[in-house]
Amino acid sequence: MTRPDPQRLRRTMALVGLYVLSVVIALTLAAVLIAITGGPWQKVLKALLDGSLLKPGRWGDTLAGATPLLVVALGAIIATRAGLVNIGQEGQLTVGAAAAAVVCTSFSGPFALVAGLVAGVVGGAVWAALAALLKFGRKVPEVITTLLLVFVASQGTGYLLTRTFLLLDPDPNKPNRSQTSAQLGTSTRIGRIHLFGNEIPWTVVGALVLAIVVSVVLHRTVWGFRLTVLGRNARTAQRIGVPVVIAGATALALSGGVAGLAGAVMLTSGSANFRLTPGFSNNVGWEGLLVALVARNRPLMCIPVAFVFGALRTGAGFLASTGVERSIVDVVRALLVLAMLVPPAILALWERRTSPPPAPVSTDEPIVSVVTA
Amino acid sequence: MIASLFHAIGDVTSSRAMYESAIRFGVVLAFAAIGEWVAERSGTLNISIQAMMIGGAYTSAVTWSSCHNVPVALIAGIVAGVVVALVQAHLSHQLAIDQFVVGLTLNLFVLGLALFLDSRWSAITQVVKPTRVPLLARLPLVGTALFGQPWPMYLVVPIVPLAWWLVFRTRWGLEVRSVGDNPQSADVSGIHVNKRRRQAILFAGATSGLGGGVLVLGQISINGYENGHVGLKGIIAIAAVIFGGWTLRGTVVGCLVFGYFFALQQTLPVLGYRVNAQLSATLPYAVALFFTAVFATRTRQPRALAQPFVRGLT
Numbered sequence: 001m002t003r004p005d006p007q008r009l010r011r012t013m014a015l016v017g018l019y020v021l022s023v024v025i026a027l028t029l030a031a032v033l034i035a036i037t038g039g040p041w042q043k044v045l046k047a048l049l050d051g052s053l054l055k056p057g058r059w060g061d062t063l064a065g066a067t068p069l070l071v072v073a074l075g076a077i078i079a080t081r082a083g084l085v086n087i088g089q090e091g092q093l094t095v096g097a098a099a100a101a102v103v104c105t106s107f108s109g110p111f112a113l114v115a116g117l118v119a120g121v122v123g124g125a126v127w128a129a130l131a132a133l134l135k136f137g138r139k140v141p142e143v144i145t146t147l148l149l150v151f152v153a154s155q156g157t158g159y160l161l162t163r164t165f166l167l168l169d170p171d172p173n174k175p176n177r178s179q180t181s182a183q184l185g186t187s188t189r190i191g192r193i194h195l196f197g198n199e200i201p202w203t204v205v206g207a208l209v210l211a212i213v214v215s216v217v218l219h220r221t222v223w224g225f226r227l228t229v230l231g232r233n234a235r236t237a238q239r240i241g242v243p244v245v246i247a248g249a250t251a252l253a254l255s256g257g258v259a260g261l262a263g264a265v266m267l268t269s270g271s272a273n274f275r276l277t278p279g280f281s282n283n284v285g286w287e288g289l290l291v292a293l294v295a296r297n298r299p300l301m302c303i304p305v306a307f308v309f310g311a312l313r314t315g316a317g318f319l320a321s322t323g324v325e326r327s328i329v330d331v332v333r334a335l336l337v338l339a340m341l342v343p344p345a346i347l348a349l350w351e352r353r354t355s356p357p358p359a360p361v362s363t364d365e366p367i368v369s370v371v372t373a
Numbered sequence: 374m375i376a377s378l379f380h381a382i383g384d385v386t387s388s389r390a391m392y393e394s395a396i397r398f399g400v401v402l403a404f405a406a407i408g409e410w411v412a413e414r415s416g417t418l419n420i421s422i423q424a425m426m427i428g429g430a431y432t433s434a435v436t437w438s439s440c441h442n443v444p445v446a447l448i449a450g451i452v453a454g455v456v457v458a459l460v461q462a463h464l465s466h467q468l469a470i471d472q473f474v475v476g477l478t479l480n481l482f483v484l485g486l487a488l489f490l491d492s493r494w495s496a497i498t499q500v501v502k503p504t505r506v507p508l509l510a511r512l513p514l515v516g517t518a519l520f521g522q523p524w525p526m527y528l529v530v531p532i533v534p535l536a537w538w539l540v541f542r543t544r545w546g547l548e549v550r551s552v553g554d555n556p557q558s559a560d561v562s563g564i565h566v567n568k569r570r571r572q573a574i575l576f577a578g579a580t581s582g583l584g585g586g587v588l589v590l591g592q593i594s595i596n597g598y599e600n601g602h603v604g605l606k607g608i609i610a611i612a613a614v615i616f617g618g619w620t621l622r623g624t625v626v627g628c629l630v631f632g633y634f635f636a637l638q639q640t641l642p643v644l645g646y647r648v649n650a651q652l653s654a655t656l657p658y659a660v661a662l663f664f665t666a667v668f669a670t671r672t673r674q675p676r677a678l679a680q681p682f683v684r685g686l687t
Binding site: 139144 | 385420467468470474477478484485486493597604609615651659662665666667678
């Protein structure tokens with residue numbers, strides 16, 4: 001048995017200590033923020049816990065809410081692996097949901113459900129492929145284009161919902177005059193598991209499987225390795241024969257496709273009551289992206305993080321009773337993200353500062369000054 | 374069909390309101406875009422420009438609602454922008470966390486914070502009364518657009534040459550440009566790369582915070598802060614820098630072009646044209662996408678744009 005390396009042990013302990021410290025600081029800041037605006041922070045905490053876990057039937061909602069976050073995060077990881085910054089998941093998710101809505105409201109039956117999910121993937125992938133096209137064709141940074149496409153996507157689907165021949169519910173007896181799509185038929189809804197009084201959609205299982213698949217593909221296959229090389233050093237990737245443009249564009253499109261799948265999953269598992277609505281994405285894209293950041297781009301780590309963020313989402317619904325604005329949850333979430341980002345960076349900074357500069361490389365060859373021309 | 378299109382073009386080009394609105398949108402964008410331009414010349418693709426604008430807008434508005442003093446409110450906006458910039462600068466150029474990760478998180482953080490604080494301290498502002506330059510304001514068509522705006526708008530006039538002078542005529546500016554193009558060489562010649570980059574981000578924070586302040590005091594009166602007030606203007610400002618090919622002149626032109634399309638979207642219904650609200654809202658964004666696609670390859674971007682610098686890594 002090998003003894004643990006003391007230096008490594010110390011490093012791990014320092015890291016854990018820093019994580020604990022920074023999370024505590026983040027939560028304290030949030031509590032102070034609630035306190036100075038005159039809100040009761042204990043009640044906020046209780047409402048968050050009640051809404052996410054403690055009240056009966058909340059586990060199912062939390063898991064259902066965490067599922068699209070997990071899926072979006074997995075998509076984000078694929079792009080990040082290849083060194084691309086896809087931050088337009090919100091838009092890709094919206095387009096995916098719209099594509100799924102088109103299919104699922106026009107056809108019925110289990111086949112239509114599958115086709116709807118596929119349509120979601122295709123929709124998201126096409127939306128991300130636009131950014132890939134601009135990136136590799138015209139060298140526009142994908143950071144900007146994916147973001148701009150978010151806005152175009154949300155307004156574009158808003159337009160689809162203003163015309164009956166596109167997506168607007170043609171039913172004259174629809175519940176209100178709001179602009180929503182027709183409700184999905186029962187045959188195109190995803191089934192639910194009933195467990196201890198909780199209703200959990202089957203997609204939870206699917207998302208967990210997807211996490212494992214993404215993890216295996218990225219870490220254990222040649223394609224995953226190529227993406228990793230591409231992300232670390234594009235020039236090396238080119239030298240060892242990775243088709244840089246094709247691999248990058250595929251990764252970006254796939255990443256968008258997975259985000260689109262998340263949109264289709266949200267629609268078919270009953271978020272917004274099985275209807276496509278304006279603002280359907282409801283920040284799931286952004287939050288899923290943050291899940292990937294907190295999990296430091298490790299697919300399996302995304303599972304617990306997505307659960308925590310899902311709990312924050314469902315817990316936020318219970319905040320109204322405390323009289324505290326629910327956007328505090330956004331603040332808490334962002335603070336948590338920063339708290340998870342900073343410790344490894346601080347540690348790396350310390351190591352850079354304390355480690356001695358690398359010794360000059362000594363070789364057996366005599367050093368000959370080469371003077372040419 | 375074609376005749377009515379020409380008619381519409383005629384209506385839009387002969388509308389004073391259209392020019393006024395376009396200049397206002399363009400100027401607000403320009404504050405952010407000038408800062409972003411400096412940051413990008415130093416090698417940072419600073420997407421938290423969005424957060425800086427939101428912070429500036431909300432802080433200015435809250436300050437104005439409590440003291441009704443425009444200069445103080447604008448200074449508060451600058452301070453807020455600089456505070457956001459400090460966080461961005463130190464996280465991305467000292468701790469070497471990915472700049473997009475930091476920027477994205479800050480964007481969501483500041484937006485959430487502004488909305489949360491607004492529920493307690495509501496931001497209510499009124500646009501400053503326009504200042505009319507005598508005679509010139511009576512020019513046809515563009516008179517009020519150029520010479521009859523609320524005075525905070527005119528702050529952009531000194532800022533453009535100031536940014537130009539800083540970047541092209543001072544030692545600091547030379548160093549900023551060099552760390553944006555070749556940080557390794559700059560480092561070897563004794564320039565503190567990350568410090569220069571941090572300073573460039575702080576400049577961006579100051580101007581875009583001011584831009585946020587000008588938005589709520591010079592362009593729109595607000596009654597409680599909402600997400601839509603700033604929208605994605607920070608990102609459009611970045612698109613304007615790309616449009617301008619990383620030159621100051623081009624950036625300002627880009628702001629005016631995108632401002633024109635924002636104004637178009639707002640003015641068409643006023644002129645009596647029935648346009649679909651959703652589709653026309655996408656117009657500035659679609660135009661920005663199109664123009665960045667056209668102009669991004671034609672010009673040379675800072676070579677080390679969006680590449681972090683850590684000594685010893687190449």
